[in-house]
Amino acid sequence: MRALAAVSLLLFVAACRSSGAGAGTGPAAKPATPAEVTPARVALGDSLFNNGGCMRCHGSKGIGAQNGPALNDGQWDQLTTGSYAEIRALIVSGVPKEKIKVTTRPNAMGARGGRMNLNDEQISAVAAYVWTLSHK
Numbered sequence: 532m533r534a535l536a537a538v539s540l541l542l543f544v545a546a547c548r549s550s551g552a553g554a555g556t557g558p559a560a561k562p563a564t565p566a567e568v569t570p571a572r573v574a575l576g577d578s579l580f581n582n583g584g585c586m587r588c589h590g591s592k593g594i595g596a597q598n599g600p601a602l603n604d605g606q607w608d609q610l611t612t613g614s615y616a617e618i619r620a621l622i623v624s625g626v627p628k629e630k631i632k633v634t635t636r637p638n639a640m641g642a643r644g645g646r647m648n649l650n651d652e653q654i655s656a657v658a659a660y661v662w663t664l665s666h667k
Contacts, residue, residue, distance in 0.1 A: 562666060565615040568659040575653070576660025584647045585657065588640070593664040598636050603664040608632050613665055619658035622649070 581591060588599030595601030600608040609626055610617050625642035643649045649657065 564666075565659075565662065567615055567619075567655060568662050572656045572659040573663055576656035576658070579644075579647070579649070579653055579657050580660050584641075584645055588638070593661065598638050599640070600633070602661050605665045607665075613662075615658055615662045618661050619654060622654050622658055622661075 580586060580589075580593070585593075588596055589602055590596040590599070593602035595603075600606075605613060607613055609621055609630070609632070621640075623643060625645070626640040628637075628639040631639065643654065644657070647653075
């Protein structure tokens, strides 16, 4: 009976470790991909971001540049959660100069992509692309 209990305990512990259950076991789970982050939207967002005004400030592939923070590392200047909804809302509203946290960045982020004046679907696409940059 003791042998059976010991084997059962060992199997339970092994199952917990392999599934990531329990404190300190395995890497943190990746967040689920939001339903709005589709391959088609990500592809459109990539094109808009890297061929439009976004790249001028945030760098190619969102690696950061003099006037805009990197978007590919999860160390957001203006966001708190990095959720798709929060990214989308920030693109819609922009960031006024007085709310830019890094004072060496001279320009505000225009609402709806500034001069790009993105429509709702384009904003959703850019938000989907930006979400993928920091949720790989």
